[in-house]
Amino acid sequence: MATINTNAGAMVALQSLNRTNRDLETVQARINTGLAVGSAKDNGGVYAIAQSMRADVRSYVAVAQSLDLSASTVDVALAGGEAISDTLVEMKEKALAASDTSLDQASRDALNEDFKALRDQVGKIVETAEFNGTNLIDGSKSQIAALASASGSSSITIAAEDLSQGGAVVTLSATASFASAGEASTLVATIETSLNNLNGSLARLGTGSKSLGVHKAFIGKLSDALETGIGNLVDADLAKESAHLQSLQVKQQLGVQALSIANATPSTVLGYFR
Structure with missing residues (x-):
């Protein structure tokens, strides 16, 4: 169904792109810090164990x-x-x-x-x-x-x-x-x-x-x-994260294109009235 009030395709594309962007930020942070678990929000249990071990060191x-x-x-x-x-x-x-x-x-x-x-x-x-x-x-x-x-x-x-x-x-x-x-x-x-x-x-x-x-x-x-x-x-596998980064960058580009296509869909409705 063609509609100008709700663009479900754009919503799905935007959600997918947001997930990709979040994953990309996570991977970039791991590469920048060298840590897969840099704070409690990454993995509370592992972070607590690591902090206890750091205290012992x-x-x-x-x-x-x-x-x-x-x-x-x-x-x-x-x-x-x-x-x-x-x-x-x-x-x-x-x-x-x-x-x-x-x-x-x-x-x-x-x-x-x-x-x-x-x-x-x-x-x-x-x-x-x-x-x-x-x-x-x-x-x-x-x-x-x-x-x-x-x-x-x-x-x-x-x-x-x-x-x-x-x-x-x-x-x-x-x-x-x-x-x-x-x-x-x-x-x-x-x-x-x-x-x-x-x-x-x-x-x-x-x-x-x-x-x-x-x-x-x-x-x-x-x-x-x-x-x-x-x-x-807590250390990140930099080789793995580097490969993941490249994959997410491609996924991000595809997501942007998908969102662009989805956003263009309502304009096709105008063609029905020409």
């Missing part, structure tokens, strides 16, 4: 930073402990030489001066082995704890090692010196005990440093896996 950044901070603190403590060990070895050498009963007093006194200088150096090492305000070897801390999970509910704890002179590890006192072969011999034994104790402290700190490094590597892999998972959920 951000949290793992904080965990990695905490692990790095603790690792640096432990590494400084290790460096200090190793320097103390090297210094004690030199002190033992001086004391052992001074324990020789055939040595003259002037030579022994000279060795004692060297010994005291090294002794004082141990104290300076303990005082300066600090990172970001934390010193693990001067007795001021009992432990440090690094974040281990995105929820913050678990941590990795590294015990401090008090390497202060006259303590449980470095039993050699901060005022130790010798004036005789016998005193020097006694200090040799004390230094040997300190070195043995120190080896245990260094081993524990080394184990702690390694555990922090291993966990950081795990956190990195976990974060990468989450990033990949997020991509699988």
Whole structure:
């Protein structure tokens, strides 16, 4: 039926063209952003899951930073402990030489001066082995704890090692010196005990440093896996979207032509009256 009041063909063509235009906008947005799900209106469920995973990824950044901070603190403590060990070895050498009963007093006194200088150096090492305000070897801390999970509910704890002179590890006192072969011999034994104790402290700190490094590597892999998972959920397939875009552009052109034809239909009614 020919009519000028209602153009059903034009209405259908317009609806089809509007759908095509909406689809075209969606595809163009996916290509521009690289995301198939860029907001909750695209897919509420997937968007919520992706946002939760993004929050975990951000949290793992904080965990990695905490692990790095603790690792640096432990590494400084290790460096200090190793320097103390090297210094004690030199002190033992001086004391052992001074324990020789055939040595003259002037030579022994000279060795004692060297010994005291090294002794004082141990104290300076303990005082300066600090990172970001934390010193693990001067007795001021009992432990440090690094974040281990995105929820913050678990941590990795590294015990401090008090390497202060006259303590449980470095039993050699901060005022130790010798004036005789016998005193020097006694200090040799004390230094040997300190070195043995120190080896245990260094081993524990080394184990702690390694555990922090291993966990950081795990956190990195976990974060990468989450990033990949997020991509699988929300990333657009650009090759597919590009092909879809070309298809919709052709469909849009055809829709415009169909609408033009439908709009021209009422004018044919005039031909009936000529």
